[in-house]
Amino acid sequence: MLDATASHTLIRRPEVLQRCGxxxxxxxxxxxxxxxxAPIQLGSRAVAWVESEVNEWIEQxxxxxxxxxxxAFR
Structure with missing residues (x-):
């Protein structure tokens, strides 16, 4: 179950592509x-990603x- 106090921002495909290059x-x-x-289904033709998950992927x-x-330097 999600923490009710956590703030979850959803970002759409163009922003995901831009952030990740x-x-x-x-x-x-x-x-x-x-x-x-994986994206979250928002509607029949709309998806978004949890911003913190995308940021974590970038950090990884x-x-x-x-x-x-x-x-390489060893």
Whole structure:
């Protein structure tokens, strides 16, 4: 159950694509590979993503790069 005091902001596809710097095709591929948060269905033709989940995905990518850069210098 969600914390009633938590603020959840939903963002739409154009903003997700812009923030992540990926194409729509890549977004679909990542979702189907369970490598990106799944969208929330808002209506019959509308979806959105939880902003904090998208931000977490971005942070994980940054951290993975840091780990890989550190391994390259060993």
């Amino acid at each position: 990926i194409s729509n095709t890549t977004l679909h591929r990542l979702i189907h590979a369970d490598d990106f948060p 990518r940054i951290e993975a790069r840091r780990v890989n850069e550190g391994a």
